[in-house]
Amino acid sequence: MNFVLHGSPVSAGITIGYAHLVSSARLEVAHFEIPAASIDAEIERFDAALELVRGELRELTGHIPVDAPAEFGAFVDMHRMILDDSTLSEVPRALIRAEQCNAEWALVRQMEGLVGQFDAIEDPYLRERKADVQQVVERVLKALLGHPGPTPPQTSDEQKLIVVAHDLSPADMILFKQHEFGGFVTDLGGVTSHTAILARSLGIPAIVGLHLARHMIRENDLLIVDGLQGVLIVAPDPAVLGEYQLRQSQLELDRQKLRRLRTTPATTLDGTPIELYANIELPQDVEAAREAGAQGIGLFRTEFLFMNRRVMPSEDEQFEAYRAVVAAMRGLPVTIRTLDIGADKALDGASGDAGPNPALGLRAIRYCLAEPQIFITQLRAILRASQFGRVRLLIPMLAHAHEIEQLLALLRQAKASLAEAHLPYDRGIEIGGMVEVPAAALALPMFMRRLNFLSIGTNDLIQYTLAIDRTDDAVAHLYDPLHPAVLHLVAHTIQTANRAGMSVAVCGEMAGDLAFTRLLLGFGLRNFSMHPAQLLAVKERILRSSLGELAPLAARVLRSPDSAKTRGMIAKLNS
Numbered sequence: 193m194n195f196v197l198h199g200s201p202v203s204a205g206i207t208i209g210y211a212h213l214v215s216s217a218r219l220e221v222a223h224f225e226i227p228a229a230s231i232d233a234e235i236e237r238f239d240a241a242l243e244l245v246r247g248e249l250r251e252l253t254g255h256i257p258v259d260a261p262a263e264f265g266a267f268v269d270m271h272r273m274i275l276d277d278s279t280l281s282e283v284p285r286a287l288i289r290a291e292q293c294n295a296e297w298a299l300v301r302q303m304e305g306l307v308g309q310f311d312a313i314e315d316p317y318l319r320e321r322k323a324d325v326q327q328v329v330e331r332v333l334k335a336l337l338g339h340p341g342p343t344p345p346q347t348s349d350e351q352k353l354i355v356v357a358h359d360l361s362p363a364d365m366i367l368f369k370q371h372e373f374g375g376f377v378t379d380l381g382g383v384t385s386h387t388a389i390l391a392r393s394l395g396i397p398a399i400v401g402l403h404l405a406r407h408m409i410r411e412n413d414l415l416i417v418d419g420l421q422g423v424l425i426v427a428p429d430p431a432v433l434g435e436y437q438l439r440q441s442q443l444e445l446d447r448q449k450l451r452r453l454r455t456t457p458a459t460t461l462d463g464t465p466i467e468l469y470a471n472i473e474l475p476q477d478v479e480a481a482r483e484a485g486a487q488g489i490g491l492f493r494t495e496f497l498f499m500n501r502r503v504m505p506s507e508d509e510q511f512e513a514y515r516a517v518v519a520a521m522r523g524l525p526v527t528i529r530t531l532d533i534g535a536d537k538a539l540d541g542a543s544g545d546a547g548p549n550p551a552l553g554l555r556a557i558r559y560c561l562a563e564p565q566i567f568i569t570q571l572r573a574i575l576r577a578s579q580f581g582r583v584r585l586l587i588p589m590l591a592h593a594h595e596i597e598q599l600l601a602l603l604r605q606a607k608a609s610l611a612e613a614h615l616p617y618d619r620g621i622e623i624g625g626m627v628e629v630p631a632a633a634l635a636l637p638m639f640m641r642r643l644n645f646l647s648i649g650t651n652d653l654i655q656y657t658l659a660i661d662r663t664d665d666a667v668a669h670l671y672d673p674l675h676p677a678v679l680h681l682v683a684h685t686i687q688t689a690n691r692a693g694m695s696v697a698v699c700g701e702m703a704g705d706l707a708f709t710r711l712l713l714g715f716g717l718r719n720f721s722m723h724p725a726q727l728l729a730v731k732e733r734i735l736r737s738s739l740g741e742l743a744p745l746a747a748r749v750l751r752s753p754d755s756a757k758t759r760g761m762i763a764k765l766n767s
């Protein structure tokens with residue numbers, strides 16, 4: 193059956209490929225009675241699913257990426273052990289027989305009993321193994337439901353797979369980064385959730401907030417993902433398919449033309465140079481940043497080094513990762529942001545102990561100050577990497593002067609310990625603060641007095657100004673970068689920093705969105721940091737912009753009373 197779904201567009205481009213359903217299977221388990229004559233067959237079905245998952249895990253062991261965290265192998269081994277433990281492999285079989293119920297139900301009942309026991313364990317390490325049991329059960333459920341696990345089926349080069357999921361965590365996305373997928377579509381999620389940001393960093397089309405896609409699409413359905421418009425076409429007819437194939441080749445042509453701008457300086461028509469930096473999540477992303485001709489890294493989201501693993505990366509492991517990026521950038525600035533976990537970035541992909549309201553909880557710098565050992569380890573690793581190039585240290589989610597004082601004290605401590613051990617670091621390293629909480633934007637002198645540069649994180653600034661959870665598709669329509677309050681905070685931060693001669697960048701998704709390039713230039717922004725995939729398109733827009741015209745128009749936008757009017761003004765600005 194041919195149908196169309198609408199969601200929120202995440203990343204530019206069109207992809208055509210076959211659906212690969214990735215299930216949050218636990219949500220889908222129904223209970224039904226099995227006739228006595230079919231009990232043996234149901235048990236066989238359960239055994240076959242276990243065998244399939246055994247095979248998947250064996251295969252995973254053989255294909256661990258070379259750059260995967262060291263813990264990854266141990267984690268797969270542990271899952272194999274859990275799978276073979278009689279509590280999961282035998283007890284559900286007995287339950288199917290005793291209760292005459294379907295295998296999925298028996299498995300989930302057994303899992304819930306086990307998970308309850310884990311909750312009662314005092315040892316935090318053992319208590320956390322609960323998530324492993326859940327993940328193994330998920331795999332078996334997927335096998336029972338006839339859905340393959342996250343290891344993608346083999347495809348030929350021209351046959352692309354499109355991941356269709358109810359929801360994906362940023363930790364899931366990091367694992368998906370290892371495979372070649374043509375696109376991603378999810379039922380949940382907002383366009384600036386970290387999952388969406390990662391999809392964008394892969395440079396492939398994606399749509400979030402499709403609501404029922406996961407239920408309506410079947411494995412191997414032919415899909416067209418229009419990541420520009422947020423339109424998903426399922427089982428298109430030949431005329432529609434032909435039209436999209438045409439648009440796809442046009443976009444590819446445009447992309448190729450843009451590549452010619454790689455080494456062209458980003459200068460406005462009236463001769464003002466603009467700095468274009470890249471955002472990265474993993475050290476290997478630096479390649480894409482260099483290919484796009486980035487003049488620096490404006491945001492290295494280091495938390496992704498900490499995901500999908502049991503223990504935190506050691507100081508040496510972190511040092512190697514940071515040094516690799518610094519060396520690859522050959523003297524260009526590398527802005528390393530300290531650990532920003534919490535909210536939608538749980539370390540293991542589960543949101544288990546995140547507190548009642550994770551986005552307002554122990555996130556980012558709050559977490560780091562509560563865990564000084566973890567923070568100092570990271571600070572030492574960053575400092576040690578700073579001797580290999582030009583490192584800038586960036587601190588997320590600051591709101592209070594005492595947070596800055598505390599972090600500076602810990603930084604002094606980290607420096608002193610390195611000096612004592614005769615380990616070199618750049619003594620002139622600059623420290624910057626992210627402006628992503630309205631309180632920070634409204635109390636800038638507090639930050640400017642103590643720090644060397646600012647970077648505006650518009651993703652969180654919008655979330656916290658408008659009280660909209662950036663990951664929640666139910667309120668995604670209220671997430672509005674053009675809300676007058678947001679624009680005032682952004683413009684005020686840029687202009688206050690400019691007046692004081694302090695370097696200021698925007699590193700949230702607004703910086704890579706062509707709709708806002710000219711507006712931000714008009715506000716006075718001279719440093720943009722974005723995903724490498726967006727960089728050349730933004731450069732092209734800059735090359736065709738004249739600051740002389742933009743500044744008065746941007747000032748008029750700031751006087752606009754509501755975002756509907758602003759939208760019209762921005763359209764004119766971009767025409």
Ligand code: PEP
Nearest residue numbers: 628649650651652699700
């Ligand atoms: C932001 O909030 O705009 C930002 C750049 O940080 P992150 O998206 O990682 O929260």
Ligand code: MG
Nearest residue numbers: 628649651652
């Ligand atoms: Mg942020």
